[in-house]
Amino acid sequence: MNVPGPRSRELAQALRRVESRNVTYVDERLPVFWESAHSSTVVDVDGNRFTDLTAGFGVANAGHGNAAVAAAIAHQAGVLMHAMGDVHPARVKTDLLDKLAQIAPAGLGKTFLASTGAEAIEAAIKTAIVATGKSSFAAFRGAYHGLSLGTLEVGGIEKFRKPFRRVLPNRAVLLDFPREGDDADAHLEIARRTLEAHDDVAALLIEPIQARGGHFVPPRGYVRGLRDLCTSLGILLIFDEIYTGFGRTGSMFACMAEDAVPDILCIGKALGNGFPISAAIASPSIMDAWPESPGEALHTSTYLGNPMACAAAIATIGEVERLRLPQRAAALGSLIEPHFEQLRANGKIVDVRGRGLMWGLELRNPALAARAVKDALAAGVIVVQAGAEGNVLSVTPPLVIGEEELLHAIDILAGCLSAP
Ligand code: PLP
Numbered sequence: 001m002n003v004p005g006p007r008s009r010e011l012a013q014a015l016r017r018v019e020s021r022n023v024t025y026v027d028e029r030l031p032v033f034w035e036s037a038h039s040s041t042v043v044d045v046d047g048n049r050f051t052d053l054t055a056g057f058g059v060a061n062a063g064h065g066n067a068a069v070a071a072a073i074a075h076q077a078g079v080l081m082h083a084m085g086d087v088h089p090a091r092v093k094t095d096l097l098d099k100l101a102q103i104a105p106a107g108l109g110k111t112f113l114a115s116t117g118a119e120a121i122e123a124a125i126k127t128a129i130v131a132t133g134k135s136s137f138a139a140f141r142g143a144y145h146g147l148s149l150g151t152l153e154v155g156g157i158e159k160f161r162k163p164f165r166r167v168l169p170n171r172a173v174l175l176d177f178p179r180e181g182d183d184a185d186a187h188l189e190i191a192r193r194t195l196e197a198h199d200d201v202a203a204l205l206i207e208p209i210q211a212r213g214g215h216f217v218p219p220r221g222y223v224r225g226l227r228d229l230c231t232s233l234g235i236l237l238i239f240d241e242i243y244t245g246f247g248r249t250g251s252m253f254a255c256m257a258e259d260a261v262p263d264i265l266c267i268g269k270a271l272g273n274g275f276p277i278s279a280a281i282a283s284p285s286i287m288d289a290w291p292e293s294p295g296e297a298l299h300t301s302t303y304l305g306n307p308m309a310c311a312a313a314i315a316t317i318g319e320v321e322r323l324r325l326p327q328r329a330a331a332l333g334s335l336i337e338p339h340f341e342q343l344r345a346n347g348k349i350v351d352v353r354g355r356g357l358m359w360g361l362e363l364r365n366p367a368l369a370a371r372a373v374k375d376a377l378a379a380g381v382i383v384v385q386a387g388a389e390g391n392v393l394s395v396t397p398p399l400v401i402g403e404e405e406l407l408h409a410i411d412i413l414a415g416c417l418s419a420p
Contacts, residue, residue: 001378004030004032005047008032008033030373032377038064051405052398053382059273060274061273061400066316069273072311073315081307082308086293096314104253105265106261111287114268114301115301117269121145121150121151121238123266124203124282125137125151125238127286131289132235137154137203137205138194138203139175139206140175140213141174141176142388143213147160153168153169156213171200184225188225188226205240208255209254212387213387214360214392216360223260226260230263237260238262241254241255242266245269246267246320247320247326248270248329249329250329251326253265264282273312274312332357332399336359340352342414349364359394360386360395361395365391366385372416376413397409
């Protein structure tokens with residue numbers, strides 16, 4: 001395939017003149033500019049077709065251009081595009097919050113809405129500070145919670161923090177994220193000793209399956225054990241399910257497979273299936289630590305509860321339920337696991353891991369991963385790099401992807417990885 005085609009190349013040059021050069025990476029083989037996308041197929045501006053094994057950063061769980069979500073947004077745009085989130089809200093905001101309380105793990109039912117994942121984490125962090133009166137946090141090496149200053153404070157990938165270190169208070173206590181096969185009890189014991197040594201920890205923040213850090217699945221019992229540990233130490237537990245939520249790992253939320261309920265759950269990405277919306281959902285007793293609004297909210301934003309975003313989220317949840325996407329992700333995960341396992345024999349692959357439709361293929365080095373991303377693109381498959389060093393290929397397709405298309409894309413990927 002002629003990738004990037006002439007139109008993509010032109011657009012890349014135009015973009016370089018008007019966008020911060022830090023944002024879009026451009027080289028001889030990247031990027032392609034998307035023109036349209038449907039289900040798991042993307043068409044670029046030159047008419048090239050690709051299978052998207054990223055779901056656009058884990059967003060389009062119900063498929064790109066999902067008809068029900070698109071119709072809900074279009075309808076809402078026709079009647080009410082914007083309201084006054086924390087002053088005169090849209091009716092549909094209440095509908096969404098009711099729905100979130102129904103689908104959230106038991107006991108969680110009071111929500112802050114926001115637009116991006118980082119904002120949901122910020123809301124959770126501020127809630128933990130208000131609820132506990134404490135001011136520091138525990139988090140994990142390799143964790144990715146967003147790039148705002150507040151979330152960098154709990155971020156575990158050093159390259160993102162480095163340029164800003166002088167303004168970050170550096171109060172987060174970092175733990176190692178355990179790997180599948182590790183001894184859960186040994187890691188829990190380390191966590192206990194570490195947390196006991198710090199008396200100002202408001203909350204422990206964890207992705208139940210670490211996503212951008214490299215798709216690490218912790219050993220069974222670890223997440224559940226953290227729940228018990230945090231309860232016994234009086235530390236709040238925040239789950240960042242911004243990537244793992246809405247069926248991605250084979251259950252509605254990854255924590256449900258661990259039988260662990262956090263004090264605060266953060267969601268985003270697939271919540272709007274492409275419309276920006278996120279949320280931090282807490283138990284009422286924790287959320288009620290915030291004072292009643294005296295007429296001016298202490299924490300809000302212009303787009304909080306935007307009606308189009310709320311309509312998109314309600315429709316997305318409807319689609320996740322109607323299409324039984326968690327079950328579908330689990331079934332497709334079982335289907336592709338043996339194919340990935342076969343790849344282990346390939347000398348370039350160090351490890352294969354994942355759950356549901358979130359998989360990471362760890363390669364020997366980042367250069368191999370970067371080349372595989374470009375080779376796959378030229379062969380019609382979109383994948384991205386993950387891992388703190390970029391040495392992991394991330395496979396997180398839309399959960400609606402067809403079996404045949406998925407297996408074909410994995411074959412293409414395997415072919416790229418076996419090239420000399
Ligand atoms: N948390 C996790 C687990 C993520 O994967 C991401 C983004 O990739 C974020 C938070 C930040 O979300 P956003 O980029 O919408 O701010």
